[in-house]
Amino acid sequence: MTEPATTRHDATAPERPVTRDATGGPAPGPRDAAHAVSGRRDAAGAVPGPRDGTDPGRPADPLRTTGSDRSVVPGAGPVSRPGERATLRLRETGADEPPRYAPEWLRLREPTDATARSRGLLDPLRARLVRTPRRADGLVVHDIGCGTGSMGRWLAPRLVGAQHWVLHDRDPYLLHFAAAASPRSAADGSRVTAETRRGDIARLTADALAGASLVTASALLDVLTREEIGTLVAACAGAGCPALLTLSVAGRVELTEPHPMDAEITEAFNAHQRRGGLLGPDAVTAAAEAFAEHGATVRLEPSPWRLGPGQAALTEQWLRGWVGAAVEERPDLAERADAYLAERLAACAAGELRVVVHHHDLLALCAPVDGGA
Numbered sequence: 001m002t003e004p005a006t007t008r009h010d011a012t013a014p015e016r017p018v019t020r021d022a023t024g025g026p027a028p029g030p031r032d033a034a035h036a037v038s039g040r041r042d043a044a045g046a047v048p049g050p051r052d053g054t055d056p057g058r059p060a061d062p063l064r065t066t067g068s069d070r071s072v073v074p075g076a077g078p079v080s081r082p083g084e085r086a087t088l089r090l091r092e093t094g095a096d097e098p099p100r101y102a103p104e105w106l107r108l109r110e111p112t113d114a115t116a117r118s119r120g121l122l123d124p125l126r127a128r129l130v131r132t133p134r135r136a137d138g139l140v141v142h143d144i145g146c147g148t149g150s151m152g153r154w155l156a157p158r159l160v161g162a163q164h165w166v167l168h169d170r171d172p173y174l175l176h177f178a179a180a181a182s183p184r185s186a187a188d189g190s191r192v193t194a195e196t197r198r199g200d201i202a203r204l205t206a207d208a209l210a211g212a213s214l215v216t217a218s219a220l221l222d223v224l225t226r227e228e229i230g231t232l233v234a235a236c237a238g239a240g241c242p243a244l245l246t247l248s249v250a251g252r253v254e255l256t257e258p259h260p261m262d263a264e265i266t267e268a269f270n271a272h273q274r275r276g277g278l279l280g281p282d283a284v285t286a287a288a289e290a291f292a293e294h295g296a297t298v299r300l301e302p303s304p305w306r307l308g309p310g311q312a313a314l315t316e317q318w319l320r321g322w323v324g325a326a327v328e329e330r331p332d333l334a335e336r337a338d339a340y341l342a343e344r345l346a347a348c349a350a351g352e353l354r355v356v357v358h359h360h361d362l363l364a365l366c367a368p369v370d371g372g373a
Helices: 103-116 122-130 150-158 172-180 226-239 262-273 280-293 309-329 331-349
Strands: 005-010 139-144 163-169 192-198 214-218 243-256 297-302 305-307 354-365
Touching (some): 103 150, 103 309, 139 150, 150 214, 163 172, 172 192, 214 226, 262 331, 280 297
Parallel strands (some): 139 214, 163 192
Antiparallel strands (some): 243 354
16 A cells, blocks of 8 residues: 555644645645545445535435426435535545545444444454564554544454554545544553554555554445455455454345335435445445455454434434435436435434444454464
8 A cells, every 4th residue: 555644643642643645745624625526425325524614414405406406415424505515625636635524424423333333243353363463562453444533432442452553544634533533542441552544445455554463444345346345355364464344334224114115215225335336235245255265264243223213313314315325326216205205304303213224244354474373
């Protein structure tokens, strides 16, 4: 993986890290960002969030029309107003800059993600890590596509011993959030430190993971292509480290009470997730097969979101993104989807809606490169 910059951060220190761009200068903050549109959504259907200065909590009308153009609710993240662009790039120039996922959306989903992740994979992971050689500063954990760092905040306090987290993301804005809010201590009170690396998963290599004790990712696999998953798997296998990859969408959703359009919206959303060669709900199977081909022992566990009245804000945003993506895929659904979404949102507001969004977690125990346990 070609990494233009690395920023070390001690989670116990009060100062904030500066993530530097490829030229070595400070990466611009949100006020310097220009706006551009990207079609890529996250595992729950979210495109990167609204431009700075908008109210991310402001509700939008279901699939509201503006003039003669239909303005589809842009994903399950915080909803921007009709007509506003849904994503950010870092500069006016530089089309290779990544779109930015809204920190507000990532914060909104973090508690539900934390509850959903499988605890059943932790014991075999811990058993492997006990037999893993450690550096002086403890386990070395690489978090790929870390976003705001929610995986580290969930996992670091569940592992024993000192840890050093290497946070990877293409977006320096999110890396800043991740480093500033990285966990301070492990399960036994040992020190946890972190550094950030800006880069692209398409260029990840075993060399970039040299010395890694573990690779993690959350809500990542389903927004990757088969080639990108192959790159990730080959890097982990080449480095001989286990991988814990959580919250990959399974393509199944249950809503209470059932509605005749549920299956049609689900099918259209899943097709949208497969746009442009992305694997969407097929990703976890593809990853499991790829790891097995590299000789890894693979375990899968369910990790469903269970949304009820206590998660109404998340449910509302998820509904808007789920239905919005379905209509982007199948515009012929729009008129019926308007009524469907309005009905579901009303049930959500009344505390009557229950939703299960199915995901899978994957643990791959790759053979150590030194032939050890």
